[in-house]
Amino acid sequence: MLNEIAVENFTLVPAAMRAGAQRIELTGNLASGGLTPSKGVMAETLKYCHEHDMTVVAMDRPRGGDYYFNDIELKMMEADMFEMQALGVDAVIFGVLTRDNHLDADAMENLIAAAxxxxLVCNLAFDWIPRADQHAALDWLxxxxxxxxxxxxxxxxTxxxxxxxxxxxxAAWAQGKIEVMPGGGVNDGNKEQVTSAMGVNQAHGTHLLGELVPAVPVHTRPL
Known part of the structure; x- marks a missing residue:
């Protein structure tokens, strides 16, 4: 089983590795669904993970909420993509939709070129696509x-x-075409049930390996 652990800063990266993570998804602000992490956090995470033979997936998403990004936001995403490429990020996760919840082919192709x-990994934007159109979207990806x-x-x-x-x-649709990884609420208690049913050997989440405890406690100054 490949465990991809989602973290929003460097603090939990060593703890995830000790717990058995094989891949890190680095993101900012998990409470907003995951946003683009800072350059400094990416640089330190990449250094540590690559020294320990662990790969890093970075989120490219300028804000929370929907996946309909305007031209300014798309320029930000493209600039962040170039930065990730320069830093040596292993994989980038992103998704852009049209207002009717279909893949924005033009925007996606521009970001693919920037990557x-x-x-390339498609994020949970995929779940916003109408079910009847997801097969075609999967093929496009x-x-x-x-x-x-x-x-x-x-x-x-849900x-x-x-x-x-x-x-x-x-997962059956995707067989032989593209990997499908379950995430969002997958944890150490239901991971085996979900992945076994799907016939896949990887999962994504913040609690796939239980509660992670950083080696150095993070303290906050009392007000």
Missing amino acids: GGMD ADHGFRRILTHGGLLD NVVDNIPVLKET
Whole structure:
């Protein structure tokens, strides 16, 4: 089982590695669904992870909320993509949709070009696409070089275990084309149930390996 642990700063990266993580998804502000991490956090995380033979996936998302990004936001994403490429990020996770919740092909193609040699991963924007159109979206992502799709099997206000039938169907669609990785509510208590049902050997989450405790406690100054 490949455990991809989502962290929003460097503090938990060594703890995730000690617990058995094989891959880190580095993101800022998990409470907003994950945003682009800072350059400094990316640089230190990459240094540590690469010294320990662990890969890093970085989120490219300028804000929380929906996945409809305007031209200014797309320029930010492109600039951040170039920065990630220069830092040596292994993979980048992103997604851009049109107002009717379909892949924004033009925006996605521009970002793909900016990604250079980094592996491409589609984020939970995939779950916003109407179910009837997800098969075509999956094929588009596979045809455009995406290695993996992160999916909850539905919107995040649903329970991932309840979404197992959808996740199984998506994994069956994707077989031989692109990897499907469950995430969003997957944890050490339900990981085996979800991945076994899907027939996959990787999962994503903040608690896949239980509660992570940083080696050095983070203290806050009392007001």
